[in-house]
Amino acid sequence: MSISQWTAEKDELIRVSSHFYHKGWMVGTSGNLSVRVAPDTFLITASGRPKGMLGDEDLVSVKGLYELPGPSGNGRKPSAEVSIHQAIYSELREANAVFHIHSVESNIVSEWASDHSVLLPPLEMIKGLGVKDPSLGYRIDVLENHLDVSRIALDLKRLFAQDQVFNEFHLPAFLIRHHGLTVWGNDVLEAFHRIELLEYVFRFMVAMGPSGSTPPMAGFH
Ligand SMILES: [Zn+2]
Incomplete structure (x- = not known):
């Protein structure tokens, strides 16, 4: 399939990118979005492009999930x-x-990570991540940030391998310390919903503070 046939997928990513930019989640050229268009191929936002005003040419295809991509046909580099x-x-x-x-x-x-993860509060919203009972106490994994991004990818693969060994339920998301949030879904809409609800949960957590309870109001003891 030629990249010109992925117009719908490119339009979706451009719309999502603009929405996230206006939320303050992809300021400047930060962040990146992708969608799988074939078993071994995905479209991804190009490196160094303003996320609030992407054009068709700012989505590049990457073929080969195990190899670093070569240069794209339009001169743009993948994220x-x-x-x-x-x-x-x-x-x-x-x-x-x-x-x-x-x-x-x-x-x-x-x-606030301890033991490479953060406990999420038992909010109803967490069900949107595939969790049946939020009160069971789910944790989101937190990976260390590395200047060499391939080291983060390696740590992520180790995490997936551990989850398979211990047969643990893992959330379809993880944090990179002092860097950002990554979420995946079965399609663009599912990933979109998941990132919005996790950001809601994080806003709640920030309002509550690291101890998980709101600070006492002035004048009340
Ligand atoms: Zn990043």
């Missing part, structure tokens, strides 16, 4: 964080869209 998307698509068949944003709240929450 510098493409290896994270490759790791997810190659390890998880159910992932067909991957969104990565740099929000303030996700970075604050990432500071």
